[in-house]
Amino acid sequence: MAQPILEMRSITKRFPGVLALSDVNLAVERGEIHAICGENGAGKSTLMKVLSGVHPHGTYDGEIVYEGQPVAFSNIRQSESAGIVIIHQELALIPDLSIAENIFLGNETATRGVINWDAANSRAIELMARVGLRENPLTPVKNLGIGKQQLVEIAKALSKEVRLLILDEPTAALNDDDSNHLLDLLKGLKGKGITSIMISHKLNEIARISDSITILRDGRTIETLDVTAGGVDEDRIIRGMVGRSLEHRFPDHTPQIGEVLLEVDDWTVMHPDDHHRVVIDNASLTVRRGEIVGIAGLMGAGRTELARSIFGRSYGSRHSGELRLAGRDLKLKTVHEAIRAGIAYVSEDRKGLGLNLLDDVKTSITSAGLDRLRKGLTVDEREEVVVAERYRRSFGIKATSVADGVRKLSGGNQQKVVLSKWLYTEPQLLILDEPTRGIDVGAKFEIYGIVQSLAREGKGVLVISSELPELLGLCDRIYTLAEGVITHEFAKSDATQESLMRYMTAERDN
Numbered sequence: 446m447a448q449p450i451l452e453m454r455s456i457t458k459r460f461p462g463v464l465a466l467s468d469v470n471l472a473v474e475r476g477e478i479h480a481i482c483g484e485n486g487a488g489k490s491t492l493m494k495v496l497s498g499v500h501p502h503g504t505y506d507g508e509i510v511y512e513g514q515p516v517a518f519s520n521i522r523q524s525e526s527a528g529i530v531i532i533h534q535e536l537a538l539i540p541d542l543s544i545a546e547n548i549f550l551g552n553e554t555a556t557r558g559v560i561n562w563d564a565a566n567s568r569a570i571e572l573m574a575r576v577g578l579r580e581n582p583l584t585p586v587k588n589l590g591i592g593k594q595q596l597v598e599i600a601k602a603l604s605k606e607v608r609l610l611i612l613d614e615p616t617a618a619l620n621d622d623d624s625n626h627l628l629d630l631l632k633g634l635k636g637k638g639i640t641s642i643m644i645s646h647k648l649n650e651i652a653r654i655s656d657s658i659t660i661l662r663d664g665r666t667i668e669t670l671d672v673t674a675g676g677v678d679e680d681r682i683i684r685g686m687v688g689r690s691l692e693h694r695f696p697d698h699t700p701q702i703g704e705v706l707l708e709v710d711d712w713t714v715m716h717p718d719d720h721h722r723v724v725i726d727n728a729s730l731t732v733r734r735g736e737i738v739g740i741a742g743l744m745g746a747g748r749t750e751l752a753r754s755i756f757g758r759s760y761g762s763r764h765s766g767e768l769r770l771a772g773r774d775l776k777l778k779t780v781h782e783a784i785r786a787g788i789a790y791v792s793e794d795r796k797g798l799g800l801n802l803l804d805d806v807k808t809s810i811t812s813a814g815l816d817r818l819r820k821g822l823t824v825d826e827r828e829e830v831v832v833a834e835r836y837r838r839s840f841g842i843k844a845t846s847v848a849d850g851v852r853k854l855s856g857g858n859q860q861k862v863v864l865s866k867w868l869y870t871e872p873q874l875l876i877l878d879e880p881t882r883g884i885d886v887g888a889k890f891e892i893y894g895i896v897q898s899l900a901r902e903g904k905g906v907l908v909i910s911s912e913l914p915e916l917l918g919l920c921d922r923i924y925t926l927a928e929g930v931i932t933h934e935f936a937k938s939d940a941t942q943e944s945l946m947r948y949m950t951a952e953r954d955n
């Protein structure tokens with residue numbers, strides 16, 4: 446057999462109080478797509494950070510052999526010059542800079558310190574073509590959707606003469622179209638001899654595109670599966686990840702649906718900057734107590750905008766129409782008023798709206814519900830710990846202590862912290878925007894269980910998700926949204942992926 450491009454041997458990595466990797470082995474063949482799977486906190490990102498020098502040589506035990514040579518990277522620059530490029534779980538582009546500037550950031554084609562931007566732009570166009578990105582290279586990255594931003598990251602990697610491309614959950618935030626484009630691109634790169642390592646919780650994608658899969662559990666290598674040999678499906682991967690089969694993807698739940706809780710009538714919202722552009726067009730919907738209601742829509746349909754406009758007008762301008770919660774008219778103007786009124790919104794964007802990465806776990810969990818912790822002018826710190834511990838235990842948040850910084854938590858565990866934070870406000874209506882993005886199969890099951898038990902307590906839940914099987918499994922009713930218009934309402938029994946898709950792309954239900 447040919448020599449593997451990469452061998453990581455007996456890698457052990459400790460953080461204070463945490464053994465993140467214990468004696469982990471990974472062998473990647475030249476030119477393959479090698480997936481790494483495992484539950485949240487299993488050590489996937491850490492292993493890749495060890496490989497790329499984010500965690501420098503000397504901070505871990507074990508040996509890395511790349512292209513037949515032992516390597517000891519002290520930083521990312523060194524691994525990049527060896528042709529190893531990592532695209533992190535949280536994208537690292539600078540929003541205000543252009544596509545071209547982002548591609549060449551830190552890698553400028555400078556002659557005597559002066560960057561030749563004409564040459565850079567034409568080189569950018571060439572790289573963009575290789576990833577199938579048709580945009581003006583001068584466009585600021587913030588004007589691109591997340592799918593295209595991901596392509597900019599890959600173009601940037603190609604500009605560095607990448608030989609081993611590492612993608613940490615590249616499709617987590619992408620819709621199906623963008624994901625497919627990205628996966629095709631990886632296959633194309635493979636055809637050109639570029640090896641990829643990909644971390645993902647989307648097991649269907651993994652089963653489809655990878656040649657082999659290494660499974661980590663609790664910081665240990667469990668096994669490496671050869672996908673090309675056949676017989677590896679999602680269930681097989683799950684068995685490796687959690688150590689047993691997962692019979693059901695959704696917990697049993699008997700809905701107890703009560704009276705109407707939320708009523709949205711003729712809700713119209715304009716764009717925040719362009720007050721004449723309609724973003725939400727005459728939307729009307731209801732959520733009953735005990736009911737889990739889904740919103741299905743393509744990227745750009747206005748799902749998040751709808752949710753945020755309801756949540757204290759935190760999106761949009763010139764709002765019109767009516768909102769009622771438990772029969773009372775709501776005239777919410779701020780997020781604070783929305784929280785007081787009993788609405789919580791769990792954002793899809795953990796970093797932007799959900800979490801301050803500088804905070805610790807307990808501060809994050811209690812931050813939206815501080816009213817409940819006040820003792821005179823100060824915050825009751827003992828109670829803060831008690832509250833945070835309660836959520837840590839009941840959600841199984843993997844942290845050594847609630848005083849840990851959230852920055853240290855794995856992606857999925859950060860998501861559980863965000864969910865805890867909003868549950869602590871004791872909302873009547875919980876709006877969840879992509880609640881299981883980046884969450885492993887086992888933790889998804891737990892989160893579904895939490896959502897269902899909230900419904901059984903008589904709360905109303907509105908769920909936005911790009912994963913149609915998730916909406917179909919979880920929701921009692923589903924609305925489809927297309928271009929800001931609610932196009933159809935489905936009872937659970939009538940909805941299928943196909944019927945939802947039809948109305949997600951429809952103009953209007955007549």
Ligand SMILES: Nc1ncnc2c1ncn2[C@@H]1O[C@H](COP(=O)(O)OP(=O)(O)OP(=O)(O)O)[C@@H](O)[C@H]1O
Pocket residue numbers: 460461463464465483484485486487488489490491492843844852853854855856857858883885
């Ligand atoms: N900088 C750090 N300091 C302390 N602990 C850390 C640090 N980075 C990671 N950890 C811990 O190491 C373990 C592995 O985390 P890692 O981010 O590698 O998980 P993961 O498999 O990528 O999970 P996810 O699927 O949620 O992204 C976790 O317990 C995490 O809390």
Ligand SMILES: [Mg+2]
Pocket residue numbers: 489490491534613855856
């Ligand atoms: Mg990770």
